[in-house]
Amino acid sequence: MARVLMKGNEAIAEASIRAGCRHFFGYPITPQSEIPEYLAKRYVECGGTYVQAESEVAASNMIYGAASTGTRVFTSSSSPGISLMSEAISYIAASELPVVLVNIVRAGPGLGGILPSQGDYWQATRGMGHGDFRILALAPSSVQEAADLVVEAFDLADKYTNPVMVIGDGIIGQMMEPVEFKAERDPSTLPKHEWALTGARNREPNIVTSLYLDPHELEAMNQRLYVKYQQMEREEKRWEDYKIKDGMQLCVFAWGTVARICKTAIDELNNEGYTIGLVRPISLYPFPMEAVKAAADKAEKLMSVELSTGQMIDDVKLATGRDCAFYGRQGGIVPGPDEVKKEMVKVIEGERS
């Protein structure tokens, strides 16, 4: 396949087609509206379904219904819309159905703004809705990786019969980069699900529910989900090590596009004689605890850089049991490499924590 220059949101949309998905239910919201716009045309051309729902609440319940029939289904939104979807995602996780959703995060809280942010890290990694559940959360740092992770997300959703979120900041959605797509998956080759609601022909009726009035039955369901989450934690941790070596002065932790800014800063500082490495978690849940700990063990100091007031830093501290410096910008402001360099040097020189 030839490389093409595409906007992140369009690449994400196209990747869902390559994954064999033909059904999208969504609602427009900046900065991800190119995804529904792209699919309104492409899914219909492919003989699929595009439905513009009346709200994110409805859209997320449409994907709940679609997934219950064993159909590959996709939605996308941005932060305030994802909050509205969190109710249905809880039901979908409880009902153990595969769905893929994309969150192109914008700055909040509240209506906030429309510029990039990483302020939804906690929401993505801490279950996002009511009740005791987790979703797989995958964070790309390039348009290519966004396209690849969307395809992978559909297979992971099927593997775990669980919602999978691809979470990118507004930069991922809006920037253009070259991308090469995998071969398109023939929808007829997708796995068939025994639990799907397709009509009780020559079998007992299938039931999709999240209601368990008997506390013992509900606890058994909670335990069944927990077994899946343990398997995710064993098998689905993804991360990138960058310039990690023994005796580093500083190990930086950053996800998404912020990691790319940090890499530029690290390259320049290492050329100036500093020794700095970086771990970029790709799976935010499950968080790559061991990889973060292993890299941290090689560094004198630790630092988390985020587009928030500090959310992933909690996981870094849990993984390492150590203090960790923090630098973040909020409101949609993205720091440049020079700004990040200054802060890294301050941490190394002991001028800030």
Place this chain on the structure above:
Amino acid sequence: MTVQTIFSRPDSLRECSTHYCPGCTHGISHRLVAETLDELNLRERAIGVAPVGCSVLAYKYFNCDFAEAAHGRAPAMATGMKRCKPDNIVFTYQGDGDLASIGMAEIIHSANRGEKITVIFINNAIYGMTGGQMAPTTLPGQVTSTCPFGRDVNQAGYPIRVAELLSTLATPSFIARGRLDNPMGVASAKKLIRQAFQYQVEGRCFSLIELVSTCPTNWGISPQKALDWSRTDMLPFFKTGVFKSPDDDLPAFKSPEFAGVK
């Protein structure tokens, strides 16, 4: 003398007892839907969607594929199902709190998109499962646990007439209201339900059948008095009939000539 079976449980109902209160009309409504599925040979194609409310456990009583929706979201869930599986027969079964309060956006937009689904709407003018609170369909002056002095229309407004409301939409649909307070009413309601499913089989339109129902427990009266009250007090406000049919003329409109991108 030969023994002949002239009345039996429909195949579309499971052989089990329900949790519904004695005298509640849910049993009649379940049976009418199940008889229709049997008669139109739809049981093996059917996917039902249960609401949150008294009929939250409907999936345990119907003998077909079923899902349990979030509160008010059954029409959205049914939309997702029907769009992915157009050959299946998708129906929701919802009460007045679920459909006319928290789920008002979902029902209006499903109807307006013309989703080819069938909605059975149980209107008993009260919240049953949560213990008798005011519903959007509670009658003016009707006493419930959250309007202990009677529904005050100056504060809570008038009851919402869902069938009339939905029938104002331009999108073709089949919208009707039936009654369950006497055998003739039940027979008429059955015809409406059957017509609604038939339209879905033909892929014609969205349909909603509102059934004026009872809640003896939370109304605090006997089943017989509850049927009487539904007749004397509910029916004057919630009139029965067909409010909209897919054969109705569409409102006239002129296609705008777009200057922009086609």
